[in-house]
Amino acid sequence: MNLRLSIILPTFNEKNNVCLLIAGIKNVLSNFEYEVIMVDDNSPDGTYKKIAEEFEKDGYVRAILRKNERGLGTAILHGINNSRYPIIVGMDADFNHPPELIPQLLKEIENNDLIVASRFVKGGGMEEKRRYYPTLIFNNFLKHILGFPTMDNMSGFYAVKREKLLQLPLEKIYKGYGEYHLRLVYSAKKKGFRIKEVPVVYKKRKYGKSKSNLPKMFFLYLSEALKLKLFYAKFLQDSGFKA
Numbered sequence: 001m002n003l004r005l006s007i008i009l010p011t012f013n014e015k016n017n018v019c020l021l022i023a024g025i026k027n028v029l030s031n032f033e034y035e036v037i038m039v040d041d042n043s044p045d046g047t048y049k050k051i052a053e054e055f056e057k058d059g060y061v062r063a064i065l066r067k068n069e070r071g072l073g074t075a076i077l078h079g080i081n082n083s084r085y086p087i088i089v090g091m092d093a094d095f096n097h098p099p100e101l102i103p104q105l106l107k108e109i110e111n112n113d114l115i116v117a118s119r120f121v122k123g124g125g126m127e128e129k130r131r132y133y134p135t136l137i138f139n140n141f142l143k144h145i146l147g148f149p150t151m152d153n154m155s156g157f158y159a160v161k162r163e164k165l166l167q168l169p170l171e172k173i174y175k176g177y178g179e180y181h182l183r184l185v186y187s188a189k190k191k192g193f194r195i196k197e198v199p200v201v202y203k204k205r206k207y208g209k210s211k212s213n214l215p216k217m218f219f220l221y222l223s224e225a226l227k228l229k230l231f232y233a234k235f236l237q238d239s240g241f242k243a
């Protein structure tokens with residue numbers, strides 16, 4: 001299989017991180033054909049301008065500026081819609097997701113449809129211990145009580161086959177914030193994707209501030225997970241897909 005991939009990087013105020021990250025990606029993917037699609041929501045720190053100026057001339061990085069829309073989920077979808085290769089890799093631009101893992105995701109995607117970089121399989125973890133245990137407990141609840149497919153259902157770091165991804169209701173999945181990943185893995189399971197997890201240790205973000213608020217996230221994720229479990233048929237119907 002000729003592995004050609006599109007890496008989607010949503011950014012908001014990640015000027016310092018994303019430069020280093022793109023350099024890191026370039027390092028680990030020297031043997032692959034790939035593109036990096038950065039979707040920036042007009043970050044006040046000038047992320048877009050910096051990347052457009054420093055990297056676009058290399059040809060493999062495309063910086064997209066969204067001036068009138070804001071949000072992680074729709075930014076990723078915008079990136080997907082503007083990408084072209086058969087494998088899509090989604091990841092954060094702040095170094096939570098180490099680029100060294102991408103070749104491993106690619107190796108595993110050959111015989112699967114969706115590979116999730118997982119903090120909660122053997123060998124995985126998080127540098128930020130304060131967040132590790134509550135997230136682990138919540139993910140165990142998602143997997144063992146609600147029937148979610150993976151040990152880490154909120155990862156945000158994954159590789160997926162484009163032809164498979166396009167079978168899912170993407171407009172319904174990619175909206176809001178990080179809870180899109182719950183909708184992605186749940187819909188993938190319902191559609192019968194071959195899903196596999198590979199361990200990842202989340203690093204701390206290198207520069208800048210987190211945009212997430214833990215208690216708010218917890219309630220949002222819980223309500224989203226329950227909605228999927230209880231009303232999945234309606235979720236599909238609303239998106240024009242058959243249950």
Ligand SMILES: Nc1nc2c(ncn2[C@@H]2O[C@H](COP(=O)(O)OP(=O)(O)OP(=O)(O)O)[C@@H](O)[C@H]2O)c(=O)[nH]1
Pocket residue numbers: 009010011012013014039040041070071072075091092093094096178205209210211212
């Ligand atoms: N385009 C776009 N990207 C966003 C937006 N909000 C967050 N991001 C990016 O999405 C990724 C994840 O956001 P983070 O703030 O790191 O969220 P997190 O990983 O849950 O939290 P921390 O790692 O603790 O900072 C990062 O690359 C952000 O720059 C947004 O509104 N628009």
Ligand SMILES: [Mg+2]
Pocket residue numbers: 092094096205
């Ligand atoms: Mg992050």
